Amino acid sequence: MMGLSGRLLTYIAVAVSFVAVAMSGNGFFIQAALGIAISAILALSWDILSRTGQVSLGQSAFFGIGAYGSGILTPVIGAVFGWIVGILLCAVAAILIGLVTLRLRRLYFTIATLSFGLSMQVLIVMTPRITGGSTGIMPPVIMGASPSAQLMLITGFLIVSAIVSDIFLGDRFRPAFFMIRNNPALAASSGVPVVKTKILAFAVSGMIAGIAGACYAGLYGYVIPEDVFTPNWSVLPLAVSILGGMDTTLGPILGAVVLRVLEEVARHFVGGAGYQVVYGAVIIVFIIILPKGLVGGLTQLFRKRTRKAAPVAPAEAAS
Amino acid sequence: MTWVSFAQAVLLSLTVAGLYAAIAAGLTLTVGVTRIINFAHGEFVMLGAFLTYWLFTRFGLSPWIGMLISGLVIGLFSAVVYRSFLARVLKHDEHNQLLATLGLSILLLNIAIILWSPDPRVMQAPQLLPALELSGVTIPGNNLVVAAVGGLLFLFLQFVMRHTRYGTQMRFASDDAELAQHCGINVDRVFELSFVIGGFAAGVSGGLVALLLYVHPAVGLDLVIRAFAIITLGGLGNIPGALIGAAILALAEGLTSTFVPNGGSFGFGIAFLLLLFVLLVRPNGLFGRQVQ
DSSP: OOHHHHHHHHHHHHHHHHHHHHOOHHHHHHHHHHHHHHHHHHHHHHHHTTTTTTOOOEEEEEEHHHHHHHHHHHHHHHHHHHHHHHHHHHEEEEEHHHHHHHTTHHHHHHHHHHHHHHHHHHHHHOOHHHHGGGGGGGGOOOOOOOOOHHHHHHHHHHHHHHHHHHHHHHHTTHHHHHHHHHHHHHHHTTTTHHHHHHHHHHHHHHHHHHHHHHHHHHHHHOOOOOHSTTTTHHHHHHHHHHHOOOTTTTHHHHHHHHHHHHHHHHHHHHHTTTTTTTHHHHHHHHHHHOTTHHHHHHHHHHHHHHHHHHHHHHHHHHH | OOOOHHHHHHHHHHHHHHHHHHHHHHHHHHHHHHHOOOHHHHHHHHHHHHHHHHHHHHHHHHHHHHHHHHHHHHHHHHHHIIIIIIIHHSSHHHHHHHHHHHHHHHHHHHHHHHOSOOOOOOOOOOSSSHHHHHHHEEEHHHHHHHHHHHHHHHHHHHHHHHHHHHHHHHHHHHHOOOHHTTTTTHHHHHHHHHHHHHHHHHHHHHHHHHHHSSTTTTTHHHHHHHHHHHHHHOOTTTTHHHHHHHHHHHHHHHHHHSSSTGGGGGHHHHHHHHHHHHHHHHHHHHSSOOOO
């Protein structure tokens, strides 16, 4: 585990590189960085939930609720409160979903979560008075439509998500989370409040995914149900986290960068339709070669190096 | 709403159920034995649909033979996929298995888009069976074919699982892979066999898709998402459960799109609202066993 200084360094490194892109004023890089930041936030939200063993394919539900909530409420009660209420709405939805899926085991859980995003889509289409139905809504664009200001704001959200993720990787929560994942019965008998912890993870994960959705709505100023509730937003965080490395904070961020770079390369060679072929190829290659993701692979490499460099320090390591 | 239009809607829905059941039965067999959700099952169906379509348009081969060939080819293809790739992720964590088949699904879908363009095609096949007319209710011939083939496929899978040596081995490996291994069953081979049978069912279902719907790269994705709802409704691994789940879903969809205004636009929503209610009451599906 990284110490406090290491974590601070990570935050600073991430913030500095995103802000540098924002300052550069290069439209292409800023748009790419915006996309990376949103997928990194979404991936962090998925990763936090997965640490309790809840492998979800339902992040699109919260992403969409965040987008719709903030988009509908901002014109009514202002941007700040609109976002806060929109994100709290995600927490409420997440707690409800968490309670419903509590009894479901593994594959049943995954398929049930997949169903939420798709069911939300129907809910939106059925309530055109409030949500605009299938024609969608036009939420106000954030930060006066200035891309570099938008990127600064979203970088702020990314850092906040990273801090939250690290809090759940800290001493207070880490043991409980991983114990629930590996053996729920043992966790319960050791005094871990299993239900409470699972629901907490769901609520936090839902809120962070909601932030990503609100950012998306605020960036593009146009939200339709097919865009925000598509299963793509559920698959993306899974792919990003596993590529980067699960159960870490750096992993999802790194994964988002790598996937975006590969996507741009593929778009260049393949063109508009079918560029997502690179997603499939990368996922398969990574699962076979680097099942622990980039961060896991790098850590292993690093450990091997240090072991070779210092072969005579067993007593020190043991103490 | 007249009696005739109601009966028409119900009977047409039941023929669609034949297609859903054909896809879901293959999927649930594989999931039941290997405990891997094969997201690429939909792409196997899509490949089967394209194959049947080409065999018909290029070589004039009857869709009856076309879907059989598709089944065999996709079955072989599943064996290749299993050996080269899926066998390696069997020992991995659940999320990695999930991502592995998702990756395969995305890969096949986009390769199909690049090679064959995302445009939908119509096979314009002749009606393989004469249309059925019963006191004002008409069922087109190809809908009958779909229902019949779906039913036959179901009987075939049920026979393999219940009355053959391989079926017994598959059920044993699914109950306790380790114990089966100790009893001298080649579990790896049994898992591969379940993928081959699932792939065969997917290929044949692809032929049905070509008869009944448009043929395009994303057709499998639409269907496999419904199939997930169906197999979860019926209980993972339960083949008769998949048949009943398919009938329930097809009826619910058919009746809403006929009798609810704007009901056709609900799409998957119906499937999943249904699923949520069932899982609330029975967390292992309608006919599922307790699984760990």
